[in-house]
Amino acid sequence: MVDIIEIIYLFILIVCSVAAVRMKDLLSSTVVLGAYSLVMAIIWMDLNAVDVAFTEASVGAGITTVLIIAALSRTTRGEYVPGIEERYKTRKARRLKNGALFIVTLCTFGVLVYGTMDMPNFGDPDAPARHHVADRYIEKSHEEVYVENFVTAILASYRGYDTLGETSVIFTAGVALMMLLRRSKS
């Protein structure tokens, strides 16, 4: 039953993204993108990735919507639409351009599908990615760093410098945004 729901939701995902791209009103497009994020969160939930689903819902549906609306309030709400005459004049050129883009996209899709053919099956427990360093983390992390939870041990100890770098990047970005967006006294 979960599989059926997942398939329907993947279909809804495609519909949402195509609708968001095709809309001329950028505000409506933003709102539909919020729905896209909610649907994506459900799919992550079905895959048992609760933390990713959480990030998707809070960043995708929450903060991104607010940021895009802030950008729209500073710029303009509508997309540039060419006039009737201009549209008629360039119809042939546009069709040519769209055809070329379609062929390029199709080629990229083919290459990507070809690339996935060598990969192990979905959820395969013997896949190399699950035995590279994971075994050591599972068996030795408790005696090496004395932390009960593997994920915490990996993030805060084995990859401690990586986490420190990520945190400082996010902190710098936050400080820079506060300096850019603060209201001037004038």
Added chain:
Amino acid sequence: MMFGLAALAIVVAAIMVLYRGIKGPRVYDRLLAINSMGTKTVILIALIGYMYERPHFLDIALVYALINFIGTIAFLKYRETGRLD
């Protein structure tokens, strides 16, 4: 089985709401549709939690309900004053 049927009904409702969200002539229709889509997401997460026999998904569903209105508030503030700050 019971939870599965309920989840399927929610999915059908989500599709109907999504139709209004994409077709909706005005941006307010879309906003309302997306808002009720968020509510359906909350219910669906709770149902999936019971289907996987992990009822603590209920807490996550509650936090989703808290996140759900942020976009709506930003949108309404933009429509009312024309700016966010």
